[in-house]
Amino acid sequence: MTKDSRAFSGQDLSPGLSKRPKLSPQVFELLRELIHNKSGLRFEPDKRELLEWKLAPRAEALGLGSFLDYYYLLKYDSSEEEWAALMDALCVPETYFWREPDQFEALAQVIAPRFFEARPDQTLSIWSAACCTGEEPLSVAIALKEAGWLDRKPIRIIASDASPAMIRAARRGVYRKRSFRNLPPALRDKHFEPAGEGLWRAKPEIKEKIVYRTANLMDPQSEKLAEVHVIFCRNVFIYFSEKAVQTIAERFYRRMLVPGWLFVGAAESLLKLTTGFLFEQIGSAFVYMKPEPGPAEGPGKDVSREETGSFPEVSPSAGEGRG
Numbered sequence: 001m002t003k004d005s006r007a008f009s010g011q012d013l014s015p016g017l018s019k020r021p022k023l024s025p026q027v028f029e030l031l032r033e034l035i036h037n038k039s040g041l042r043f044e045p046d047k048r049e050l051l052e053w054k055l056a057p058r059a060e061a062l063g064l065g066s067f068l069d070y071y072y073l074l075k076y077d078s079s080e081e082e083w084a085a086l087m088d089a090l091c092v093p094e095t096y097f098w099r100e101p102d103q104f105e106a107l108a109q110v111i112a113p114r115f116f117e118a119r120p121d122q123t124l125s126i127w128s129a130a131c132c133t134g135e136e137p138l139s140v141a142i143a144l145k146e147a148g149w150l151d152r153k154p155i156r157i158i159a160s161d162a163s164p165a166m167i168r169a170a171r172r173g174v175y176r177k178r179s180f181r182n183l184p185p186a187l188r189d190k191h192f193e194p195a196g197e198g199l200w201r202a203k204p205e206i207k208e209k210i211v212y213r214t215a216n217l218m219d220p221q222s223e224k225l226a227e228v229h230v231i232f233c234r235n236v237f238i239y240f241s242e243k244a245v246q247t248i249a250e251r252f253y254r255r256m257l258v259p260g261w262l263f264v265g266a267a268e269s270l271l272k273l274t275t276g277f278l279f280e281q282i283g284s285a286f287v288y289m290k291p292e293p294g295p296a297e298g299p300g301k302d303v304s305r306e307e308t309g310s311f312p313e314v315s316p317s318a319g320e321g322r323g
């Protein structure tokens with residue numbers, strides 16, 4: 001290996017300082033593009049050290065001397081296993097129960113009643129598309145249980161994440177205090193049972209309604225999961241490139257059942273993108289809706305709405321009646 005190729009590979013050339021390989025600007029470019037294509041995740045130019053820190057344990061575990069070797073492994077001989085391990089490494093595991101609770105209220109108090117009024121025997125299907133350790137789908141189940149729908153009506157909740165480690169934790173359903181920081185204590189005591197020092201386990205009656213699986217949103221195979229009425233895809237688009245968000249939003253729109261509702265995080269917006277979704281406000285929550293064809297689509301027809309792409313900005317309007 002020449003000095004130049006060493007510099008390109010990012011191998012540390014200063015003995016004694018650190019044995020850990022460094023991520024050179026050139027290899028950073030290669031890796032960030034590969035990661036973006038596979039996962040949608042965007043690493044801006046100033047995030048080189050962050051990526052180095054996240055990937056170093058993988059390169060070390062595989063006994064690789066440089067990040068260039070790791071890049072070649074991912075690009076040319078990587079199994080799905082290594083990509084799964086990479087998604088574990090890249091995951092930002094920040095989530096908690098009752099995060100942005102207006103959206104759960106909108107689901108349980110407005111969307112579900114309208115849905116079941118128009119379709120008393122149909123199954124309401126819900127997908128938590130980047131569920132992390134499972135607090136989001138359990139919040140959905142709790143909100144629907146509290147409103148009396150979960151036991152009375154057919155409801156299907158699918159929860160997925162690109163990180164297999166997160167899905168394993170979600171399946172376990174055991175949580176620490178941090179996860180409960182926004183959940184009213186009365187709801188915690190009702191839907192969880194003590195599971196040892198500082199730990200709480202979700203009770204079967206809410207957890208058994210949820211089916212868990214690993215799925216990468218950028219993988220076309222995950223498209224089938226979007227065949228539901230309600231998608232929660234929250235606090236993951238903030239890490240994606242605009243191009244990736246557009247791809248996923250189009251996919252959701254194409255596959256979602258009608259009527260369909262898409263919730264994204266409060267810090268996220270699809271309004272700059274061109275999609276077929278209509279933008280609605282339900283109470284204090286904002287939601288993107290795929291309406292039924294026709295001039296009056298039933299659920300949601302009495303709320304203000306604009307097609308995304310032409311809606312100038314979010315305007316706080318009077319909340320809808322909540323039950």
Ligand SMILES: C[S@@+](CC[C@H](N)C(=O)[O-])C[C@H]1O[C@@H](n2cnc3c(N)ncnc32)[C@H](O)[C@@H]1O
Binds near residue numbers: 092129131160215
């Ligand atoms: C910050 S957490 C958000 C969890 C939850 N939705 C919430 O709002 O609290 C982001 C999650 O997105 C997942 N993620 C990142 N890229 C993904 C992808 N391409 N497909 C599916 N999940 C992905 C991460 O593994 C992580 O669990």
